[in-house]
Amino acid sequence: MARDTFYTAVDIGTDKVTSIMARVGTEGELKVLGTGVVTSQGMQKGRIENLDEVREAVQSSMEEAQRYVGKGASTGVYTSVTGTHLSSLNTKEIVDNPNDVGDISGKLLDRLLRGSFPDVGPGQEVLHVIPIGYHVDGMSGIRNPVGLHGSLVEVEAHVVIGDAVTLKNTVRVIEANKASVKSMVLHSLASAESTLTGDEREMGVVLVDIGGGTTDIAIYRQGQPWYSAVIPVGGSQLTRDLSVALKTPMYMTEEMKIKWGSVMPESIPADQQVVIPSFQGQPKHSLSRRVLCEPLHARMMELIKMIVLKVRQSGLREFPAAGIVLTGGGAEMTGLAELVQKTLGGQVRIAYPEGIAGLPAQLRKPAFSASVGLLLWGIKHQGETRSSLNGKNGGRSIMGNKSWRWGLGRKNSAAANR
DSSP, X not given: OOOOSEEEXXXXXXXXXXXXXXXXXXXXXXXXXXXXXXXXXXXXXXXXXXXXXXXXXXXXXXXXXXXXXXXXXXXXXXXXXXXXXXXXXXXXXXXXXXOTTOBXXXXXXXXXXXXXXXXXXXXXXXXXXXXXXXEEXXXXXXXXXXXXXXXXXXXXXXXXXXXXXXXXHHHHHHHTTTOEEEEEEEHHHHHHHHXXXXXXXXXXXXXXXXXXXXXXXXXXXXXXXXXXXXXXXXXXXXXXXXXXXXXXXXXXXXXXXXXXXXXXGGGSOTTOEEEXXXXXXXXXXXXXXXXXXXXXXXXXXXXXXXXXXXXXXXXXXXXXTTOEEEESGGGGSTTHHHHHHHHHOSOXXXXXXXXXXXXXXXXXXXXXXXXXXXXXXXXXXXXXXEEEEEOGGGOEEEEEOOOTTTTOOOOSTTGGGO
């Protein structure tokens, strides 16, 4: 199969829309050609509330990126999905190998993965089915059983399900801008592509992406995603809390949060003062920086408790060996790593997007981890396309094909159902 030359990522967030266009060079390296970052409109906690406003924001973002590239460069778009409409579960499926010789084939794994689809309702669609691992005749820990001898093959898969209308609306805003969706990717999985190391994935790690409207969680174990969840609280909620406390508008509050904000008020000198600007007749006045940061600390502690609850809901009794990796725009909040480490213990680090040589400085920030990760996802899953497949109980599936290595070799046979 011919390799794509151009890759386009469109990350539609609550606060911003980011489009990145990149090209694979002669040496196989990925080079960013154009970037477009605009303020998001019409989004609420990762969900489209106003289709026209989101479409216009996506258009502005893509056109800005396209200016540096020229026409005809964009093929299919890789876009991320988040929101509390998403849910996940792990399924198991087992099949007998009909091959008399005993060789496990890719077709058998494809059938196995198809069988692992859960029952979904008419209003739901399957976004991802990702194999966690295989068992062959009781032997566990197998990642690629193709070619092995065995009579009984079992797979455990991580399945992500979303609201059909919400997912379709995401497709619509992309297609309204004369582009096609090549793959929709869970936001936390996109972030993981650009932030997690191989060792962290193997040892076990909790990835926490704090965005504007949501906090996205992905737990990796033995190299694969094992649990995912979305919390409807993000950095915008901290700004809103501070806005209420200071009685200042959101735009002014956001500037103060960036300039003076910290989620560790106790680390700030007790005598440090800041000046709150005048607004609507209220004169400017001095305020203790510690006092200013108290609402930020309170909300972040609440978010940390929610993260702990999600980890417990996953079935883990404690955080995995590689600890917690924090990313997303909210991870840039002063004092966050220290607060999380102090509260939960273990290893904690702030992750910046990596994996692309010569990444522009503008994108080398936690806020762009998912955007960069979408490009890396595209490279990793080259040749896979979005398809809608008839699912159980009237539900459908929107998902990218998985390579034969993992046994999810779906074709575009049901593309007409899109």
